[in-house]
Amino acid sequence: MLRLLLVIMFAPLVSGFITWLKNNLRLRRGPGIFQPYYNLAKYFSKDEVVADSASWIFRLTPYVVFSATLSAIFFSATPNGLITLLFIFSLARFFLALAGLDTASAFGGMGSSREMFISSLVEPVVILAVFCLGLSVNAPSAVFLAGAALFLATLAETARMPVDNQETHLELTMVHEAMLLEYSGRSLALLELAAQIKQLIFFLIIAGLIFSNLFLLPVIAILVALVELSMAKMRLFRVVDFVAFAGVLAVLSIIMSVLGA
Amino acid sequence: MELLLLLGILTTAYAMLTAKRMSALIANFRLQSLLLFIMTFMEALAHGSFNLYLVAALILALKVFLIPLALFRMLKRLKVDEHVGFFINPLLSLAISLGLTYLAWVFVRQLFPDSAIGFVLAAAISFAVMQVGAMIMVARIKAVTQIIGLMVIENGIFLLASTVTGGLSLVVEMAVFLDVFISVIILGVFVYRINELFTGIDVDQLKGLRG
Numbered sequence: 001m002l003r004l005l006l007v008i009m010f011a012p013l014v015s016g017f018i019t020w021l022k023n024n025l026r027l028r029r030g031p032g033i034f035q036p037y038y039n040l041a042k043y044f045s046k047d048e049v050v051a052d053s054a055s056w057i058f059r060l061t062p063y064v065v066f067s068a069t070l071s072a073i074f075f076s077a078t079p080n081g082l083i084t085l086l087f088i089f090s091l092a093r094f095f096l097a098l099a100g101l102d103t104a105s106a107f108g109g110m111g112s113s114r115e116m117f118i119s120s121l122v123e124p125v126v127i128l129a130v131f132c133l134g135l136s137v138n139a140p141s142a143v144f145l146a147g148a149a150l151f152l153a154t155l156a157e158t159a160r161m162p163v164d165n166q167e168t169h170l171e172l173t174m175v176h177e178a179m180l181l182e183y184s185g186r187s188l189a190l191l192e193l194a195a196q197i198k199q200l201i202f203f204l205i206i207a208g209l210i211f212s213n214l215f216l217l218p219v220i221a222i223l224v225a226l227v228e229l230s231m232a233k234m235r236l237f238r239v240v241d242f243v244a245f246a247g248v249l250a251v252l253s254i255i256m257s258v259l260g261a
Numbered sequence: 262m263e264l265l266l267l268l269g270i271l272t273t274a275y276a277m278l279t280a281k282r283m284s285a286l287i288a289n290f291r292l293q294s295l296l297l298f299i300m301t302f303m304e305a306l307a308h309g310s311f312n313l314y315l316v317a318a319l320i321l322a323l324k325v326f327l328i329p330l331a332l333f334r335m336l337k338r339l340k341v342d343e344h345v346g347f348f349i350n351p352l353l354s355l356a357i358s359l360g361l362t363y364l365a366w367v368f369v370r371q372l373f374p375d376s377a378i379g380f381v382l383a384a385a386i387s388f389a390v391m392q393v394g395a396m397i398m399v400a401r402i403k404a405v406t407q408i409i410g411l412m413v414i415e416n417g418i419f420l421l422a423s424t425v426t427g428g429l430s431l432v433v434e435m436a437v438f439l440d441v442f443i444s445v446i447i448l449g450v451f452v453y454r455i456n457e458l459f460t461g462i463d464v465d466q467l468k469g470l471r472g
Contacts, residue, residue: 145268249272251359
């Protein structure tokens with residue numbers, strides 16, 4: 001229970017920290033580190049507008065996504081729970097994609113199709129990295145490679161820079177944002193919080209389970225910020241190569257862990 | 262730490278295989294050389310030997326700065342477009358090099374059956390880096406990539422020498438560096454000539470010379 005509260009409390013802070021760091025490195029004065037909290041408070045206090053054409057799926061999705069993400073926290077502590085966790089995330093993603101299609105706006109459908117495309121690529125990588133975690137008893141290089149593969153997969157899963165861009169609402173580049181475009185008020189707050197929690201869970205898996213050192217958490221956040229600063233967003237079909245690279249690292253980590261190096 | 266550097270060198274080699282633009286290819290080569298420099302420098306710190314410091318400084322000067330700069334200048338003067346050009350697409354070359362990496366491991370295991378796992382890993386990684394370099398030479402179209410592939414092979418050989426034998430003697434090392442630098446210059450001249458003769462640096466066009 002304490003873990004649940006801690007993750008919910010700190011998830012927006014991680015997002016705020018990454019944004020803050022990026023703005024500082026660019027020598028810009030961005031929003032403060034606590035801005036995600038203010039945003040959430042603002043969304044929660046606002047009224048919600050739902051499109052006339054939206055069905056019950058659209059209304060239900062924020063609650064499904066949020067509760068699925070919350071329940072994922074309980075499975076994130078052991079390697080055994082990780083497969084369950086991935087399927088829970090798939091459930092959330094399934095509903096989010098449906099909701100994107102539901103309002104029949106062009107952006108939502110585009111976002112859904114892209115999200116499913118990317119997730120179908122990323123899922124095998126994450127699963128391979130997790131398998132390696134189960135296999136490797138005493139194989140430092142396998143652990144490192146699995147961590148690197150999972151880091152790249154995390155960039156894709158959490159809508160970070162080479163794959164998606166969280167900062168923009170430019171129609172051609174949106175993936176995750178495109179699906180949330182029709183949401184407002186409390187639903188938007190729940191979906192954003194869910195995305196932040198998912199991000200924190202992935203960071204926790206890399207830091208806590210793979211490298212078994214929770215102090216790596218800020219290091220991972222800093223790495224994400226640096227990657228976002230130094231890379232441009234890739235063309236959608238270039239993402240295949242990016243994820244394939246992560247997949248090669250994951251396969252290599254499996255080979256290493258079988259060989260015991 | 263050494264393990265991290267080794268895996269970093271292997272990862273940058275793979276990243277070079279996926280690179281679609283020349284500048285990304287050269288930047289990755291630069292990163293790989295930088296990792297090699299850090300590794301040699303740490304070894305020099307551990308042994309406190311002057312020769313190793315000198316070799317590390319040579320790596321830094323030649324492979325991190327001079328050769329990439331020369332390659333960038335060459336690209337600028339040739340006015341070719343940024344695309345690397347593939348005979349084998351990035352995904353397939355990654356898959357092939359993954360198999361080659363496994364083969365390198367098996368080969369090293371056969372070669373040194375009784376050695377420690379860390380040593381086998383280092384030797385296997387250096388063989389894998391050489392194979393990736395050969396892949397870059399064989400499976401990419403532009404003549405400039407041939408030069409980069411050769412440099413990657415050279416990085417692998419250096420890695421092998423420093424892990425298996427604890428580094429070559431200084432004279433050999435200096436001669437190798439001189440060779441590498443001169444080969445870059447000569448190959449550069451070659452590429453200019455190819456560009457003038459065939460109005461392009463696609464190696465594919467060279468097949469026309471066959472009788």
